[in-house]
Amino acid sequence: DSGVTQTPKHLITATGQRVTLRCSPRSGDLSVYWYQQSLDQGLQFLIQYYNGEERAKGNILERFSAQQFPDLHSELNLSSLELGDSALYFCASSSLVASGTPSSYNEQFFGPGTRLTVL
Amino acid sequence: LAKTTQPISMDSYEGQEVNITCSHNNIATNDYITWYQQFPSQGPRFIIQGYKTKVTNEVASLFIPADRKSSTLSLPRVSLSDTAVYYCLVEQAAGNKLTFGGGTRVLVKP
Numbered sequence: 001d002s003g004v005t006q007t008p009k010h011l012i013t014a015t016g017q018r019v020t021l022r023c024s025p026r027s028g029d030l031s032v033y034w035y036q037q038s039l040d041q042g043l044q045f046l047i048q049y050y051n052g053e054e055r056a057k058g059n060i061l062e063r064f065s066a067q068q069f070p071d072l073h074s075e076l077n078l079s080s081l082e083l084g085d086s087a088l089y090f091c092a093s094s095s096l097v098a099s100g101t102p103s104s105y106n107e108q109f110f111g112p113g114t115r116l117t118v119l
Numbered sequence: 120l121a122k123t124t125q126p127i128s129m130d131s132y133e134g135q136e137v138n139i140t141c142s143h144n145n146i147a148t149n150d151y152i153t154w155y156q157q158f159p160s161q162g163p164r165f166i167i168q169g170y171k172t173k174v175t176n177e178v179a180s181l182f183i184p185a186d187r188k189s190s191t192l193s194l195p196r197v198s199l200s201d202t203a204v205y206y207c208l209v210e211q212a213a214g215n216k217l218t219f220g221g222g223t224r225v226l227v228k229p
Contacts, residue, residue: 002162043206045217056215090162106210110162
């Protein structure tokens, strides 16, 4: 158990709909990341938040948005859903602010994922 | 964005050493390389992270040559439970971008 929780575990919806995925990071972690994993695209970084503020953006579509709340949980909103949005969506958390500096160390702890099926 | 490339799959046998190489040609000076392990229907799990030369922990070693255009994850004496997909991740300091490789499916046979 990584300490990161995600709800719901499964979500089935129709094209054109909007859904919200929820993530609670590990206790004490201020950074939250969202990823999409599909069979044809692999693991794709979507967005990162740190202590309520957007920190980095990856391949996130304009139909998708996210936010991190004062209690540090995060939500990923997916709207105008298309068949191609069907995927596993992972949330991860870490205690690091900025990754990539030579003296830094950034271990991300991943949640169990939400499987989204768009019919 | 850094482009990361890994072999799609590799087979091994119990007790052998498995080496997986990730190519990341467009990597900057301050970028980190991290490896994750993923089992079916689970989130990825951190294995090891490095910046240069060699890093070793209780489960793996990570070798990064001086030119940093590739990195090699080494799993010593694998067991059946090491059958999983292994991902390399380049964490770019500029813009905090994160780029995963396509994953290497490792099958450990008895």
